Amino acid sequence: xxxxxxxxxxxxxxxxxxxxxxxxxxxxxxxxxxxxxxxxxxxxxxxxxxxxxxxxxxxxxxxxxxxxxxxxxxxxxxxxxxxxxxxxxxxxxxxxxxxxxxxxxxxxxxxxxxxxxxxxxxxxxxxxxxxx
Numbered sequence: 716x717x718x719x720x721x722x723x724x725x726x727x728x729x730x731x732x733x734x735x736x737x738x739x740x741x742x743x744x745x746x747x748x749x750x751x752x753x754x755x756x757x758x759x760x761x762x763x764x765x766x767x768x769x770x771x772x773x774x775x776x777x778x779x780x781x782x783x784x785x786x787x788x789x790x791x792x793x794x795x796x797x798x799x800x801x802x803x804x805x806x807x808x809x810x811x812x813x814x815x816x817x818x819x820x821x822x823x824x825x826x827x828x829x830x831x832x833x834x835x836x837x838x839x840x841x842x843x844x845x846x847x
Contacts, residue, residue, distance in 0.1 A: 718801070718803060719801065720801065720802045720803075721799055721801060722796050722797065722799070722801075722802060722805055722819055722828075722830050723798035723799070723819075724802075725835055725837070725838040726798065726819045726828035726830040727830070727831070728827065728828040730755065730826065730829060731745050731749045731751065732754060732755045732756065732826065733754050733755075733756055733767060733785050734756065734758070734785065735758070735764055735765065735784060735786030735789060737784070737785045738781065738783065738784065738785070739772055739775040739776065739782070739783050739784075739785060739788060740781040740782060741785075742754060742767055742785050743772050743776065746772060751769070752768060752815055752816070753766055753767070753816040754766070754768075755767075755818050755826050756786070756789045757826055761825045761826050762825060763793065763818050763825075763826045764786075764791070765785075765790055765793060766789060766793040766818060767788065767789040767790070768790070768815075771788045771789065772788070774788065775787075793818055795817060795819065795820045796817050796819055796830065797820060797821065797822070798821070798828075800819075802835060805817055806835060809832060809835075815831060815832050816829050816831040816832070817829070817830050
């Protein structure tokens, strides 16, 4: 993978999000419908306020908390990247923190996308594939 490759070239912009006021049950439905392991949590202005993982949802459901708010189980102040972040730096963050994804935010704090391990692996595979 080229050392100069930026997150904007590998991130996903077709986002599914939840609000911190949504219930865990609603978040579970979104995660299941989208076959996702992580979902960004945003406010009414699309500012990122947290991240919710499938593991967070399972922990809540195991306690019978299907109706509790997402805000009670989400991770607050998530580590983020910007579209201009080099991919190698995002890889370092994923590895150091044992994350599966990183939210991508703009200078204004608005959520622009998400980058996952799968996104990076897909880009790497395309780099490694021989030309026809």
